[in-house]
Amino acid sequence: MNPPSENPDTITIHRPDDWHLHVRDGAMLKTVLPYTARVFARAIIMPNLPDPVTTPAKAGAYRRRILDALPDDGVASRFLPLMTCYLTDETGPAMLAEGFADGVWVAAKLYPAHATTGSAHGVTDPLELGSVYEKMQEIGMPLLIHGEVTDPDVDIFDREAVFIERILTPVIKDFPELRVVLEHITTREGVQFVEGAGNNVAATITAHHLIINRNAMFQGGIRPHRYCLPVAKREEHRLELRRAATSGSPRFFLGTDSAPHAIGDKEADCGCAGIFTAAAAIELYARVFDEEGALENLETFASRAGPDFYGLEPNDERITLARGETPVPKIVEVEGDIAVRPFGAGRTLNWEIRD
Numbered sequence: 001m002n003p004p005s006e007n008p009d010t011i012t013i014h015r016p017d018d019w020h021l022h023v024r025d026g027a028m029l030k031t032v033l034p035y036t037a038r039v040f041a042r043a044i045i046m047p048n049l050p051d052p053v054t055t056p057a058k059a060g061a062y063r064r065r066i067l068d069a070l071p072d073d074g075v076a077s078r079f080l081p082l083m084t085c086y087l088t089d090e091t092g093p094a095m096l097a098e099g100f101a102d103g104v105w106v107a108a109k110l111y112p113a114h115a116t117t118g119s120a121h122g123v124t125d126p127l128e129l130g131s132v133y134e135k136m137q138e139i140g141m142p143l144l145i146h147g148e149v150t151d152p153d154v155d156i157f158d159r160e161a162v163f164i165e166r167i168l169t170p171v172i173k174d175f176p177e178l179r180v181v182l183e184h185i186t187t188r189e190g191v192q193f194v195e196g197a198g199n200n201v202a203a204t205i206t207a208h209h210l211i212i213n214r215n216a217m218f219q220g221g222i223r224p225h226r227y228c229l230p231v232a233k234r235e236e237h238r239l240e241l242r243r244a245a246t247s248g249s250p251r252f253f254l255g256t257d258s259a260p261h262a263i264g265d266k267e268a269d270c271g272c273a274g275i276f277t278a279a280a281a282i283e284l285y286a287r288v289f290d291e292e293g294a295l296e297n298l299e300t301f302a303s304r305a306g307p308d309f310y311g312l313e314p315n316d317e318r319i320t321l322a323r324g325e326t327p328v329p330k331i332v333e334v335e336g337d338i339a340v341r342p343f344g345a346g347r348t349l350n351w352e353i354r355d
Contacts, residue, residue: 007289007290007293007295008295009322009323010320010321010322010323010354011286011295011298011299011320011321011322012318012319012320012321013298013299013302013303013318013319013321014299014303014304014314014315014316014317014318015039015040015041015303015315015316015317015318015319016039016040016041016254016282016302016303016315016319017040017041017042017043017254017302017303017306017307017315018036018040018042018043018044018254018255018256018258018281019043019044019181019204019253019254019255019306019310020044020046020144020183020184020204020206020255020256020257021036021043021044021045021046021255021256021257021258021278022045022046022048022257022258022259022260022274023036023043023045023066023081024049024260025049025062025065027334027335027338028260028262028334028338028340029065029066029069030069031260031332031333031334031335031340032258032260032276032278032332032340033066033069033070033079034070034071034076035278035279035281035332036079036256036258036278036281037070037071037075037076037077037079038075038076039281039282039319039353040079040281040282041078041079041080041315041317042079042080042081042082042312042315043079043080043081043082044082044084044106044107044144044255045062045063045066045081045082045083045084046084046109047059047062047083047084047085047086047109048086048109048111048116048117048118048119049062049118050118052086052088052118052121053083053084053085053086054085054086054088054091054121055095055099056095056098056099056102056104056105059083059084059085059099059104059105060083060104062083063081063083066081067081082106082107082310083104083105083106084105084106084107084108084109084144085099085105085107085108085109086108086109086111086121086122087108087109087110087111087122087123087129087132088121088122088123089123089124089125089128091108091129091132092132093131093132093134093135093136094135096108096132096135096136096141097135097139097141100139100141101139105141106142106310107141107142107143107144107181107310108132108136108141108142108143108144109144109145109146110122110123110126110129110143110144110145110146111123111146112124112126112146112148112149112150112163112167113150114150115146115148115150115229116146116148116229116273117229117259117261117272117273117274119146126167126171127167127170127171130174133171133174133175133178134175136178136179137175137177137178137179140179140311141179142179142180142181142309142310143178143179143180143181144180144181144183145168145180145181145182145183146183146184146230147160147163147164147167147168147182147183147185147190147230148160148163148229148230149162149163149166149167156231157214157231157233157234159230160185160186160187160189160190160230161187161189161190164182164189164190164193168180168182168193169193172197172201176198176200177200178200179200179201179309180197180200180201180202181201181202181203181204181255181309182194182201182202182203182204183203183204183255183257184204184205184206184209184230184255184257185203185204185205185209185241186209186230186231186232186233186237186241187233187237187240188236188237188240190203191203191240191241191243191244191252194244194251194252195244195249195251199251201251202250202251202252202253202305202309203244203251203252203253204252204253204254204255204257204306205241205244205245205252205253205254205255206228206255206256206257206275206277207256207277207281207284207285207288207343208226208228208232208257208275208277208284208343209232209238209241210238210241210242210245210284210285210288211238211284211287211288212226212232212238213232213233213234213235213237213238214231214232214233214234215235216232217231217232224266224267224268224271225266225275225341225343225345226275226343227266227271227273227274227275228257228259228273228274228275229273229274231273242288242292245288245289245301246288246289246292246294246297246301247294247297248294248296248297248300248301249300249305250300250304250305250308250309251305252301252305253301253302253305253306253309254285254301254302254306255306256277256278256281257274257275257277258275258276258277258278258281259273259274259275259276260274260276260278260332260340261274261276261340262334262338262339262340263331263338263339263340263341264338266341275343276332276340276341276342276343277342277343278342279328279329279332279342279343280326280328280342280343280344280349282302282319282321282353283321283326283349283351283352283353284343284344284349285298285301285302286298286321286351287349287350287351289301290350290351298321303315319353319354320353320354321351321352321353321354322351322352322353322354323350323351323352324350324351324352324354325348325349325350325352326348326349326350326351326352326353327347327348327349328342328343328344328345328346328347328348328349329342329345329346330345330346331345
C-alpha cells in the first residue's frame with residue numbers, strides 16, 4: 001500500500017455514475033435520493049420493491065416517482081435513473097425485449113429467490129432461464145446478477161464462490177456473448193472469474209466491501225449497520241477487491257449497492273441486510289484509491305468503465321475532489337421517528353467535493 005502523500009491533493013474527474021443503487025420508495029425515496037443525485041449523474045436503479053418492477057408499466061411509473069422526488073436545483077434535477085427489470089420464473093423473452101427496445105429498461109436483474117432483501121419473487125432456478133438469456137444475448141441486454149446460491153447447506157461465506165461454480169460458469173458457457181455484470185463482488189473467486197472471462201463480463205464493487213472485512217460485523221458486539229448481502233468476507237478477499245478496483249481495469253466499476261433501511265429494521269431480532277453509503281459514497285471511494293496510491297485510476301472506475309460497458313458516453317460535467325473534511329451524519333431523518341444510519345456515521349472523511 002502506497003502512502004497517501006504520493007497522491008495529489010485534488011483530482012478532477014468526469015461526474016461519476018452509480019451502477020447499482022437502491023432508493024426505495026415513498027418517504028425513504030425522497031430522503032435518500034438527493035444524496036446520490038448531488039454527485040452522480042446516472043444510476044442503475046434496483047427493482048426489488050415490495051411490489052417488484054416486473055413490467056414496463058411498473059418501470060415507467062417508478063421512474064416517474066424517482067424524477068418527482070428530485071430536488072429542484074441545478075445539479076440534482078439533472079439526475080437520470082436507469083431502470084431494470086426484476087426477473088421472475090414467469091418473465092417472458094418477448095416482453096423483456098419489448099421493454100428494452102422501447103428504452104424503458106437498460107438491463108435485467110437476476111435475484112435468486114430469497115437471496116437478499118426483496119428477493120422473495122426472484123428466480124427459483126437460474127439455470128432454467130435459458131430462453132431469457134438467449135434473447136438477452138441476441139439483443140445485447142445486460143444481465144445484472146446477485147451472485148449467491150441460497151442452498152441452506154452452503155456456508156453463507158461461500159455462497160458467491162459456489163454460485164460462480166454452479167450457476168454462472170454454465171450460463172456463460174452456454175451463452176458466451178451474454179453481457180453480464182456480477183454485482184457487488186466480495187471474493188477472490190469473483191475477481192478471478194471476471195478477469196478470466198471475456199470483455200462481455202464485468203463486475204461492480206461497493207465502497208463498504210473495500211473498507212470492511214467480516215470482523216467489522218462483530219467488533220465489540222453485533223454491528224447490524226455493517227451487515228449486508230453478500231456479507232463481507234475475510235481480509236484476503238477485501239485486499240483482492242481493492243487490487244481489482246484500483247487497478248485501472250475497465251472490467252470493474254463503481255456500484256455502491258447503497259441500501260437504506262430504517263434503524264428499527266436494522267436493529268431488530270431479524271435485522272435487514274443493507275448498508276447506506278450514499279451519504280458520502282464518492283468520498284469513501286476516494287479514500288480507498290488514495291490509500292492504495294491509485295487516485296489516477298479513480299476516474300476509470302467511477303466515470304468511464306461503467307458507461308463504456310453500457311454503451312454510453314461519459315458525463316460531460318466534472319467534479320473536483322480534494323483533501324479536506326466531509327462529516328458523515330450520525331443519522332438521516334426520514335419522517336416521524338424513522339431514520340437511517342449511514343455507513344461511517346459520525347465520522348469525518350478526509351476527502352471532500354469542491355464546487
